[in-house]
Amino acid sequence: MDYQKLSKELSYALRHAPHEYELELDEQGWVPIKQLLLSLHEQRKWRAVTEEDLHKMIALSEKKRHEINQGKIRALYGHSVPQKIHKEEKEPPAYLFHGTPQRFLDSILASGLVPKGRQYVHLSEDVQTAQQVGKRRDDHPVLLRIDARQAWQDGVKFYHGNELVWLADHVQKEYISVY
Numbered sequence: 001m002d003y004q005k006l007s008k009e010l011s012y013a014l015r016h017a018p019h020e021y022e023l024e025l026d027e028q029g030w031v032p033i034k035q036l037l038l039s040l041h042e043q044r045k046w047r048a049v050t051e052e053d054l055h056k057m058i059a060l061s062e063k064k065r066h067e068i069n070q071g072k073i074r075a076l077y078g079h080s081v082p083q084k085i086h087k088e089e090k091e092p093p094a095y096l097f098h099g100t101p102q103r104f105l106d107s108i109l110a111s112g113l114v115p116k117g118r119q120y121v122h123l124s125e126d127v128q129t130a131q132q133v134g135k136r137r138d139d140h141p142v143l144l145r146i147d148a149r150q151a152w153q154d155g156v157k158f159y160h161g162n163e164l165v166w167l168a169d170h171v172q173k174e175y176i177s178v179y
């Protein structure tokens, strides 16, 4: 079983295209594992996938992208489905980080961080994670530091993604500096 491929397929299904899999996300993004498996089994390459494989996939992944609880599974972040996924509000650490390609810098410093194609802006708890996120699109990404404590005190909402990923609706430019 190629668990990395399975993880990509699940991210696609649970973040972006549940309807292609005849799935409906609830307001926190959960779907019943039974329904997901029925849908996956329609594809030849996934006809033998079991619930045990989903657990294994999560355990083997270098990032915690998916979560299983009480017979359901969800993507923890990254959604682009039209229906807004409700995330738990949480007080952030003093600083959060965001890695982005050089070419986006001027625009971000002018209008802040906006969610673009996703439902939320994605922020990293640590510099190394932000660096990796930025490297997906630029060999020498820019690292931004978000004054999350100040933003939180000013009423900006932050949400928990996983241990390393934080979410926000929009981060205004006054909280952003080049790190």
Ligand code: HQG
Residues within 6 Å of the ligand: 063, 065, 078, 099, 100, 101, 104, 107, 108, 111, 112, 113, 114, 115, 116, 117, 118, 121, 122, 123, 132, 133, 165
């Ligand atoms: C940029 C992956 C111009 C923003 C990653 C980013 C992450 C602006 C891009 C997760 C802007 C959106 C999310 C503005 C933001 N002007 N550009 N005002 N505001 N941007 O992919 O944060 O591996 O939607 O800097 O690791 O790169 O799939 O967000 O470059 O955790 O699990 O617009 O996805 O996780 O790109 O990545 P994305 P992201 P997985």
